Amino acid sequence: NAGVMQNPRHLVRRRGQEARLRCSPMKGHSHVYWYRQLPEEGLKFMVYLQKENIIDESGMPKERFSAEFPKEGPSILRIQQVVRGDSAAYFCASSRLRREAFFGQGTRLTVV
């Protein structure tokens, strides 16, 4: 049973480009979460999704960031017009309802 799969592991984008981060949850998990981790900071919640639904996006910046979890395929976190402040590690986690969340290895985004 493969764990949570994230790709790419490392992503470099120039300012103004778009970044697309992918996450495939563990088999049997229908809940997906995205977190952001800045150096020396804790993990910050961004968004919680179930299939085809955004349940809680209270941690998402109001502009440039969006997330989806389609009926088929991985969850996608999209960042448009990236800025240097978007450089961080982005982690995806998945779970069953009301159970512990398991994390992927993260995507490290660097904006140059």
Added chain:
Amino acid sequence: EDQVTQSPEALRLQEGESSSLNCSYTVSGLRGLFWYRQDPGKGPEFLFTLYSAGEEKEKERLKATLTKKESFLHITAPKPEDSATYLCAVHNMSQQGGSEKLVFGKGTKLTVNP
């Protein structure tokens, strides 16, 4: 607003020197407290879930305990391979819309010297 504070920020131990990490929390209704381990460049690895005061869980050299205001992660006779950042997180049952999000502390960076 839910808050999670971990202490100390960093801890250095000699191999075999037991100690405890602290996680104090403020939530309106705790549904679960979680401990994770994170190695550099990796994602958090799930360790324990605690649901109610008085609950304890063990795994190898680690033991997690929970009170109404804080949790402790006890490390008995640690080894160098226990070196990592240990993260604590809480899930609030009162979250709007039934959100399953976790609120994390900043972690305790543990270094165990041989």
